[in-house]
Amino acid sequence: MILSSAFLTQLQSAHFQVQPVYLLYGEEPLFLRDSYDALRQKLQNLGFLTGDVYEVEAHFDWQALKMETQAGSLFSEQRMILVNMPKGNPGKEGGKFIQAWCDFVQTMPPETVIVFQCERLDSRQLKSRWVNAIESAGCVVQAKPVPVNALPNWCQQKASAFGLQLESDAATLLAERVEGNLLAADQELMKLSLIFGSDAVISVQTILEHVVDQAHYQLFALSTAVLNGRVAYSLQMLMRLREEGIEPPVVLWLLSKELRQLIELSQLSQQVSMGQAFKQCRIWSSRQSEFTKALNRQGLSAWQNLLKIALNIDLMIKGIRPTLSADEVWLEMSQLVLKMAQEQSE
Numbered sequence: 001m002i003l004s005s006a007f008l009t010q011l012q013s014a015h016f017q018v019q020p021v022y023l024l025y026g027e028e029p030l031f032l033r034d035s036y037d038a039l040r041q042k043l044q045n046l047g048f049l050t051g052d053v054y055e056v057e058a059h060f061d062w063q064a065l066k067m068e069t070q071a072g073s074l075f076s077e078q079r080m081i082l083v084n085m086p087k088g089n090p091g092k093e094g095g096k097f098i099q100a101w102c103d104f105v106q107t108m109p110p111e112t113v114i115v116f117q118c119e120r121l122d123s124r125q126l127k128s129r130w131v132n133a134i135e136s137a138g139c140v141v142q143a144k145p146v147p148v149n150a151l152p153n154w155c156q157q158k159a160s161a162f163g164l165q166l167e168s169d170a171a172t173l174l175a176e177r178v179e180g181n182l183l184a185a186d187q188e189l190m191k192l193s194l195i196f197g198s199d200a201v202i203s204v205q206t207i208l209e210h211v212v213d214q215a216h217y218q219l220f221a222l223s224t225a226v227l228n229g230r231v232a233y234s235l236q237m238l239m240r241l242r243e244e245g246i247e248p249p250v251v252l253w254l255l256s257k258e259l260r261q262l263i264e265l266s267q268l269s270q271q272v273s274m275g276q277a278f279k280q281c282r283i284w285s286s287r288q289s290e291f292t293k294a295l296n297r298q299g300l301s302a303w304q305n306l307l308k309i310a311l312n313i314d315l316m317i318k319g320i321r322p323t324l325s326a327d328e329v330w331l332e333m334s335q336l337v338l339k340m341a342q343e344q345s346e
Contacts, residue, residue, distance in 0.1 A: 001140040004031040013041050019138035020105035025118040026143025029253050030182040049079040055311050056085040062093045080113045088118040088125045100128040102137035151175035162189050163198030173207045183250045191245045219254050227290035231341045248329050257308045266300035
């Protein structure tokens with residue numbers, strides 16, 4: 001198991017060797033995104049085609065994935081398959097598939113690479129047979145959050161990657177403005193690099209003038225508006241985020257996270273009390289009324305369908321599915337926000 005920072009360095013090495021299976025997991029979305037994007041680009045440079053993307057949810061068809069991996073040898077083409085498994089729970093059938101796949105690929109050179117992507121995995125999940133199998137046959141990468149006291153230093157290092165010189169006080173202020181949201185910090189630094197160019201010195205005054213609103217707060221405001229069913233205000237907040245230069249992947253990450261929470265709550269509410277469901281999903285009491293309103297508007301199948309729409313938007317953003325322009329991505333995003341906030345149609 002290695003950290004995402006070490007993995008990114010490894011990908012740049014001339015001695016990099018492709019593994020047949022990868023597990024990218026962790027609580028920091030930016031590091032997950034960067035690790036996946038860098039791996040996908042590396043594999044593309046080596047001749048691997050980007051294949052299908054699978055979203056693991058309740059009653060996922062593991063047999064379909066098994067048939068897809070077996071079909072690869074028929075066409076003798078190198079390709080990569082992404083399996084999004086947010087909760088890190090493949091179930092009995094999924095666990096058997098992963099272990100069988102890992103046993104199989106250890107005896108042959110990688111022709112099909114499977115990338116599993118999860119959010120936080122607890123100690124029990126990390127000790128599971130399917131995780132151990134991936135670690136034996138391939139590579140496990142952890143996207144670990146940056147400690148609060150290390151955020152200013154991280155901001156300075158990230159600024160250097162964009163060709164900027166971020167003064168110490170400015171780094172501290174930026175960390176405060178984005179409230180620890182690394183995706184937002186990344187977008188703000190990208191915006192500053194486009195405005196001022198390389199080798200620019202970024203001062204506190206620059207941050208005050210150009211990082212006016214707290215991106216994390218705006219994202220939270222969008223989430224609150226959507227869950228509360230405030231359709232017009234939700235669309236207004238979405239457009240404000242776009243005007244502020246927040247990139248689509250950041251907004252989509254938020255919407256997808258809320259959709260997965262709604263799906264999990266819908267499933268749990270059929271088995272336990274709502275209070276217990278909130279506890280298991282670790283949703284603070286201050287936000288429970290928002291989720292309750294959303295759950296009263298739409299049912300489980302509706303939230304699952306909306307998550308599929310979010311996946312399609314993700315494929316558009318990553319260039320896996322064709323899109324005409326950035327405007328089309330934002331249009332699809334606005335439709336997703338609209339459908340999340342409105343009453344379920346009969």
